[in-house]
Amino acid sequence: MKHLLSEIKSLKEQLKSEHLFLFLDYDGTLVELAERPELAVFPEHCKDLLLCMSEQSRCQIAFVSGRGLSDLQGVIGLDDCIYAGSHGHEIAGDGLAYKHEVPHHHALIVADVKHDLISKLGDIKGAHLEDKGICLSLHYRLCSAPDKERLKEYFRKNISPYEEENAVRVSFGKELLEVMPVTDWNKGKAVCWILKNRPAATFGGKALAIYIGDDHTDESAFEKLRDCGITVHVGRGKKSRARYFVNDVGEVYEFLKYVHACLQCSGAHAGPKIRLVGKGKSY
Missing domain, CATH: 3.40.50.1000 (HAD superfamily/HAD-like)
Structure with a gap:
């Protein structure tokens, strides 16, 4: 790049x-x-x-x-x-x-996963569950390092059966785990x-x-x-x-x-300059 x-x-x-x-x-x-x-x-x-x-x-x-x-x-x-x-x-x-279109069964699976996650998250400080409707997101940026590993392990163990059945897709983002529909x-x-x-x-x-x-x-x-x-x-x-x-x-x-x-420029203009903040350099 x-x-x-x-x-x-x-x-x-x-x-x-x-x-x-x-x-x-x-x-x-x-x-x-x-x-x-x-x-x-x-x-x-x-x-x-x-x-x-x-x-x-x-x-x-x-x-x-x-x-x-x-x-x-x-x-x-x-x-x-x-x-x-x-x-x-x-x-x-x-x-x-x-x-x-999202498969009808996806909403039911998300509801089950959400219910299960809520019961598991009570003792994990900093975890935040976000229900987006189509997607279910678990944010763990505020968790301790051991708790982050616990959450990842939970996902691998409990969500993988759904993945194996091609019922959901799990996405690992930046301090984020998401349960997404298979589409x-x-x-x-x-x-x-x-x-x-x-x-x-x-x-x-x-x-x-x-x-x-x-x-x-x-x-x-x-x-x-x-x-x-x-x-x-x-x-x-x-x-x-x-x-x-x-x-x-x-x-x-x-x-x-x-x-x-x-x-805001026309082709006849030389074009704007850009200055990087804090770097004192123009392009």
């Missing part, structure tokens, strides 16, 4: 001239990962910037997250944007509405669905897709867009299908500022 901000000049003309379809993960991409999901704070300066970008005729914004759809819409709160929650299983906003759907397919159903009405033609995310669940989107868009992984030192990386949430914001400036 190449460092996105170091390669920014090579992307300038594309960003200045093409219609842009911006896909953004939320936790770990726009906001720092918090000890619990409800403690994550969407910075006002970032929200204001995305609001300005969404008002540009050349830009469409979609948020793609593991959060439930209503939760995602609530924490971001921007109109005229598209929201894809539950890893893309639920899509709404700006004229779109889609819910990927043929993921963030990558959700992004393709959005692109297929939206660009003609939005731009009347082709758009350059930009996808930024930090989680392994974003890899399906990186793969789908690798040869036809700008794909960005947040964080370095990890294998990813993304073409570029940024170091952290702060650099995501710097890139978004650059994109916003490009949206």
Whole structure:
């Protein structure tokens, strides 16, 4: 992967001239990962910037997250944007509405797992169970190291029978365990669905897709867009299908500022400069 901000000049003309379809993960991409999901704070300066970008005729914004759809819409709160929650299983906003079919038995299994987990979590300090409807998430960032191992072992022992029957899929994220439905759907397919159903009405033609995310669940989107868009992984030192990386949430914001400036430029302009916060370097 190449460092996105170091390669920014090579992307300038594309960003200045093409219609842009911006896909953004939320936790770990726009906001720092918090000890619990409800403690994550969407910075006002970032929200204001995305609001300005969404008002540009050349830009469409979609948020793609593991959060439930209503939760995602609530924490971001921007109109005229598209929201894809539950890893893309639920899509709404700006004229779109889609819910990927989940097997009926999945809800029953999630209810059983949730009941069992609640009974097991009473003596584990710091564990937090989040019911997203389609997905069930167990956050253990605040747990002690021994308790983290206990939780992982519990999942391996008690959820594996469901996995072996192909009844659920378990995803291991950043200090997070998720019980997900077994479907043929993921963030990558959700992004393709959005692109297929939206660009003609939005731009009347082709758009350059930009996808930024930090989680392994974003890899399906990186793969789908690798040869036809700008794909960005947040964080370095990890294998990813993304073409570029940024170091952290702060650099995501710097890139978004650059994109916003490009949206306001014509092809005749030299293009904006970008200054990395605290590094004293312009691109």
